[in-house]
Amino acid sequence: MKLTVVGCAGSFPSAESPASCYLIEAPYEGRTFRLVVDLGSGALGDLQRYVDLRDVDAVALSHLHADHCFDLSGLYVVSKYHPDGALPRIPVVAPEGAAERLAEAYGIDEPVGMTEQFEFLAHADGEPVRLGPFSITPRLVDHPVTAFAMRIASDTHTIAYSGDTGPTDVLVDVAAGADIFLCEASFVESGANPPHLHLTGADAGTVATRAGVGRLLITHIPAWTDRAEVESDTKSTWDGPCELVSAGSTYTL
Structure with a gap:
C-alpha cells in the first residue's frame, strides 16, 4: 500500500495545502488500484500531481x-465532460444522502x-465494503454531522483514518x-x-497508544494552529x- 497526502489543511485550504484528501494505492489484478479518501476544498487540483483523474477507481x-x-x-465535471469521452462510472462510498x-x-x-x-454506496456502521484490493470498514464517530472513521485494509496492511471526530473509544477499535x-x-x-467536534494531539496519541498502532500520522491542522504545540501535545x-503530515508526503507499506 502507498499513502499520498494530497491535502491535509484543517477546515479550509491553507496557503500550503488543500483541505483533506488522501490517495491510497495498492496492486490489484495486474495493475494499480487508486482509492481517493476524502476530496475536500481545493484538493482536485493537487490530486492531479499524483494521478491522472481518469485513473481514479473509487472515492470514500x-x-x-x-x-x-x-x-x-x-471530479464529476472531468468524468462527464472529458474530451476523450465520459469516464466509466466509479463507486463513491459516503454517508447516507451524499448523492x-x-x-x-x-x-x-x-x-x-x-x-x-x-455509484453512491452508503456507509453502514461496522459493515465493510470491498473496493478493489481494499476492505473499508466505516465506524460512526462524534461530529456535528454524520461522520465516519474508516479502517482501510489490504491483504497485508491496514491504514486507519479518523476522519473528523471528538474523542471517542470507537477510534481505538478502528485503529x-x-x-x-x-x-x-x-x-x-x-x-x-x-x-463533540475535534481531537487534540494528546487525544490522538492516547488512541494510538491504546490501539497499538505502528505509526501515528497527524493531519487536519488548521492554518491558524501552532503545529509545534500540536506536536508537543x-x-x-x-x-x-x-x-505531522504535509501536502505531498508519501508513505509506503
Missing part, C-alpha cells in the same frame, strides 16, 4: 462537510444527479494494530475546545513513530 468520503467532499463536483447533497451543491437537478458518473493511524488533531490542549501521550 468520511462526511459531508465542504473540507472533505466538495471537490467531488470537479442528493452533492448534486444540490453542484446545481444538478434530481433525480439523475451525479449518478450517471458515480487497533493498524500499520498507520492517520488521525486529525485540530485542537490544542491549551485551548477552550468545544465538545501528541508526544505527551505517544512515544512511538509520529509525524
Whole structure:
C-alpha cells in the first residue's frame, strides 16, 4: 500500500495545502488500484500531481462537510465532460444522502444527479465494503454531522483514518494494530475546545497508544494552529513513530 497526502489543511485550504484528501494505492489484478479518501476544498487540483483523474477507481468520503467532499463536483465535471469521452462510472462510498447533497451543491437537478458518473454506496456502521484490493470498514464517530472513521485494509496492511471526530473509544477499535493511524488533531490542549467536534494531539496519541498502532500520522491542522504545540501535545501521550503530515508526503507499506 502507498499513502499520498494530497491535502491535509484543517477546515479550509491553507496557503500550503488543500483541505483533506488522501490517495491510497495498492496492486490489484495486474495493475494499480487508486482509492481517493476524502476530496475536500481545493484538493482536485493537487490530486492531479499524483494521478491522472481518469485513473481514479473509487472515492470514500468520511462526511459531508465542504473540507472533505466538495471537490467531488470537479471530479464529476472531468468524468462527464472529458474530451476523450465520459469516464466509466466509479463507486463513491459516503454517508447516507451524499448523492442528493452533492448534486444540490453542484446545481444538478434530481433525480439523475451525479449518478450517471458515480455509484453512491452508503456507509453502514461496522459493515465493510470491498473496493478493489481494499476492505473499508466505516465506524460512526462524534461530529456535528454524520461522520465516519474508516479502517482501510489490504491483504497485508491496514491504514486507519479518523476522519473528523471528538474523542471517542470507537477510534481505538478502528485503529487497533493498524500499520498507520492517520488521525486529525485540530485542537490544542491549551485551548477552550468545544465538545463533540475535534481531537487534540494528546487525544490522538492516547488512541494510538491504546490501539497499538505502528505509526501515528497527524493531519487536519488548521492554518491558524501552532503545529509545534500540536506536536508537543501528541508526544505527551505517544512515544512511538509520529509525524505531522504535509501536502505531498508519501508513505509506503
